[in-house]
Amino acid sequence: MSARELHLNAFLMGVGHHEAAWRHPRTDPGALDDVAHFQNLARIAERGTFDSVFLADSVQVWGDVRHTAAGRFEPLTLLTALAQATDHIGLIATASTGFSEPYNLARQFSSLDHISGGRAGWNIVTTAQDRSAQNFGREVNTGHAERYQRAAEFLDVVTSLWDSWEDDALVVDQEAGVFADDAKVHEIGHRGRFFSVRGPLNAVRSPQGHPLLVQAGSSEDGKAFAAAWAEAVFTAQQTHDEATAFYADLKRRAEAVGRPADGIKVLPGIVPILGGTEAEARSLAAELDSLIVPARAVRQLTDLIGVDLAGHPLDERLPPLPPVSHVNGAKSRFELVRDLAERERLTLRQLLGRLGGGRGHQVVAGTPEQIADHVELWFTTGAADGFNVMAPLLPSGLEDFVDHVVPLLRARGLFRTEYGGRTLREHYGLPRPVSRYSAITV
Amino acid sequence: MSARELHLNAFLMGVGHHEAAWRHPRTDPGALDDVAHFQNLARIAERGTFDSVFLADSVQVWGDVRHTAAGRFEPLTLLTALAQATDHIGLIATASTGFSEPYNLARQFSSLDHISGGRAGWNIVTTAQDRSAQNFGREVNTGHAERYQRAAEFLDVVTSLWDSWEDDALVVDQEAGVFADDAKVHEIGHRGRFFSVRGPLNAVRSPQGHPLLVQAGSSEDGKAFAAAWAEAVFTAQQTHDEATAFYADLKRRAEAVGRPADGIKVLPGIVPILGGTEAEARSLAAELDSLIVPARAVRQLTDLIGVDLAGHPLDERLPPLPPVSHVNGAKSRFELVRDLAERERLTLRQLLGRLGGGRGHQVVAGTPEQIADHVELWFTTGAADGFNVMAPLLPSGLEDFVDHVVPLLRARGLFRTEYGGRTLREHYGLPRPVSRYSAITV
Numbered sequence: 083m084s085a086r087e088l089h090l091n092a093f094l095m096g097v098g099h100h101e102a103a104w105r106h107p108r109t110d111p112g113a114l115d116d117v118a119h120f121q122n123l124a125r126i127a128e129r130g131t132f133d134s135v136f137l138a139d140s141v142q143v144w145g146d147v148r149h150t151a152a153g154r155f156e157p158l159t160l161l162t163a164l165a166q167a168t169d170h171i172g173l174i175a176t177a178s179t180g181f182s183e184p185y186n187l188a189r190q191f192s193s194l195d196h197i198s199g200g201r202a203g204w205n206i207v208t209t210a211q212d213r214s215a216q217n218f219g220r221e222v223n224t225g226h227a228e229r230y231q232r233a234a235e236f237l238d239v240v241t242s243l244w245d246s247w248e249d250d251a252l253v254v255d256q257e258a259g260v261f262a263d264d265a266k267v268h269e270i271g272h273r274g275r276f277f278s279v280r281g282p283l284n285a286v287r288s289p290q291g292h293p294l295l296v297q298a299g300s301s302e303d304g305k306a307f308a309a310a311w312a313e314a315v316f317t318a319q320q321t322h323d324e325a326t327a328f329y330a331d332l333k334r335r336a337e338a339v340g341r342p343a344d345g346i347k348v349l350p351g352i353v354p355i356l357g358g359t360e361a362e363a364r365s366l367a368a369e370l371d372s373l374i375v376p377a378r379a380v381r382q383l384t385d386l387i388g389v390d391l392a393g394h395p396l397d398e399r400l401p402p403l404p405p406v407s408h409v410n411g412a413k414s415r416f417e418l419v420r421d422l423a424e425r426e427r428l429t430l431r432q433l434l435g436r437l438g439g440g441r442g443h444q445v446v447a448g449t450p451e452q453i454a455d456h457v458e459l460w461f462t463t464g465a466a467d468g469f470n471v472m473a474p475l476l477p478s479g480l481e482d483f484v485d486h487v488v489p490l491l492r493a494r495g496l497f498r499t500e501y502g503g504r505t506l507r508e509h510y511g512l513p514r515p516v517s518r519y520s521a522i523t524v
Numbered sequence: 525m526s527a528r529e530l531h532l533n534a535f536l537m538g539v540g541h542h543e544a545a546w547r548h549p550r551t552d553p554g555a556l557d558d559v560a561h562f563q564n565l566a567r568i569a570e571r572g573t574f575d576s577v578f579l580a581d582s583v584q585v586w587g588d589v590r591h592t593a594a595g596r597f598e599p600l601t602l603l604t605a606l607a608q609a610t611d612h613i614g615l616i617a618t619a620s621t622g623f624s625e626p627y628n629l630a631r632q633f634s635s636l637d638h639i640s641g642g643r644a645g646w647n648i649v650t651t652a653q654d655r656s657a658q659n660f661g662r663e664v665n666t667g668h669a670e671r672y673q674r675a676a677e678f679l680d681v682v683t684s685l686w687d688s689w690e691d692d693a694l695v696v697d698q699e700a701g702v703f704a705d706d707a708k709v710h711e712i713g714h715r716g717r718f719f720s721v722r723g724p725l726n727a728v729r730s731p732q733g734h735p736l737l738v739q740a741g742s743s744e745d746g747k748a749f750a751a752a753w754a755e756a757v758f759t760a761q762q763t764h765d766e767a768t769a770f771y772a773d774l775k776r777r778a779e780a781v782g783r784p785a786d787g788i789k790v791l792p793g794i795v796p797i798l799g800g801t802e803a804e805a806r807s808l809a810a811e812l813d814s815l816i817v818p819a820r821a822v823r824q825l826t827d828l829i830g831v832d833l834a835g836h837p838l839d840e841r842l843p844p845l846p847p848v849s850h851v852n853g854a855k856s857r858f859e860l861v862r863d864l865a866e867r868e869r870l871t872l873r874q875l876l877g878r879l880g881g882g883r884g885h886q887v888v889a890g891t892p893e894q895i896a897d898h899v900e901l902w903f904t905t906g907a908a909d910g911f912n913v914m915a916p917l918l919p920s921g922l923e924d925f926v927d928h929v930v931p932l933l934r935a936r937g938l939f940r941t942e943y944g945g946r947t948l949r950e951h952y953g954l955p956r957p958v959s960r961y962s963a964i965t966v
Contacts, residue, residue: 105698112696115728117639141627143726148706152694152728156635159604163639166608181625185583185659193598197559197605216722217627252594254554256547259817264590280658284585285596286557375701 089468102373130484134172149378172506200289200505246282300414309335351443531910544815572926576614591820614948642731642947688724742856751777793885
């Protein structure tokens, strides 16, 4: 195995990432309400020695209720249930810095880290949508820059709380009645623009010190935030050129703020549509796209890019879009959609098909060898440290990947055959942070 | 079995409810970091056909860090792990209305209810302490009355969100591509003093419709809130007279707002200190009290009643306390402590001993027969619908209760021998609420 190790994350999404997955005969929509389904997915990924599983999240009803497979589970609770069904695999939950209190989120991630023996990760999102803000007392969401300013302060508070009990704070002397060395338990005394938090956290330091910090924003603000905080980045590039540029840029930004380039892992999303032959794979892709309900897809695209396309004719090209500086949503996703539509001169209907598989992530249809070639190429040529695997159908698409692609990656010496470490940080080859308070007293 | 059924809740608290439990040779403080310990407790309670297990919570470091057994786990995540280890028993988590957003809490409880197949309950607290508020941006907590006003609005929002998907909203027609009937998915459009929430919740209605609503406040505001919202009340009365008065008052208040008296179950806390003989039990109680560290207990009492007792001599009686109207803390707990100290003319040291076992809940030391007699008396004479069992040592105290007291209660026809229902509501004999939106359209 090469010194540099490939990393794989299994992005779990209901019965599949394709927006019409629930309509396909290879899925069971009843599984959406079944914890055992998700536990099965986590076990499949663990059989494939994936680094982690990941659950996205939002704080609003998303898209068109009529045509969208609705969820039941909230990530932190569901991942706790997955922790009980697995032994090694990392567990990454999305949570927004926009609508929670840092004390509460710090505790819940610390708790998941304790419960799972050091396997918790947090995918940090700032949440762009007004519709989300309307569930939290505001008609209109705050601006893009301010959301990232709040996120940065949020992270400062949360990591301080995670550090507030030093690793050796516990004494547990039954005879003397001393449980903890109070000199090693710290108020954080944070007073900032968005938050004032006294601390300490009411939980001792967790196995990883800090649960793994993951992020996905790719705007200027997003990349600056990632460079400062993220240890793994889920990203969405459609082409190798875009991916290598993003990869190099992010590593450079990390180094510019004093972090090692390999301290931040870049994992583009990939929707692998697998077939025994390329024709078989393409046929499955076409079959899935034929199940898309256009009205639903238009509404989801509207939510995604923040431009109302409800009245636009399906077989015409997109209307002129506003400059990205006017967009208060997910800027990088907006640019991706705009560039894709312009580059390939797509009609709205064609664009919906291209987005239906992976909501902007690259869809690769082919044989296991072709998928493995793609992974190897991107991994070995500066485009990726690994992949965020978004199976179009679940569980079958993940099973296919684990049974047919992972063995090829292992045979090529690219991917582990068993877990070498115990914690999520160890899987990603990342160090356990020292408490900032320990650092001061040394 | 009598028509009226006894209910038992196992209040899980680290390695025991006695504040010095972690120092006793029958406990293992290492268990505090062990999910398997808590899963074992839940299984023991389930073996005893308890209605539920319960986890308290706070959002601050509590008491004296040096002498207090520190926790690791947050209730919603830990209960999710307990759900995986049990099949029947209810799972009740404390969460505060003071420092969370209703949309977030509604989702997490809904998720636990889905994950556990209808076993979730929410112990609603308003959180009195300034120290808690200081972890959430405020130097001083809001006033008692306002906290309950916020709680009432919080409950209105949360239950509306739980109702926002009608039970029959799901269509799941794969052929037609229709997942849900959007006419049965409702925005809640809440605009109130504390919250504005558009809705709907991004989770379909959970097995119980509403997770069970539990509450513990016993002030005037607290009782009014309980009468309006609570389905089970954890309470702390020291004497049979106080208990029957509280019981009758609460049932009357519920009826006054149009609810049936048996729609609200009253469960006083009891710390059962069990021995083969009464002398053995009293000896265990004395042994536990001897392990209390006074400095720690004084600080906890200070936090509990909001009056600083740090400089007060241990062997003198309490200083004059302010009138309860000046207290912005847990008013009923304040009155309980004041009344206990005055009634029995206790010195501070004696008071600490009395409180160390159950933080104000009654401590009953005796044989299994004596404990069963006590339970039967209170249950059959209008003092209780059941008990919140607070074992002084865990797991041993809970095991003793299940192995020696429960069989007596069963033999007397007071308590179930097996679970008759599937959900927590069914255990407590409470109906599943109809969605308020279904009620409108019928």
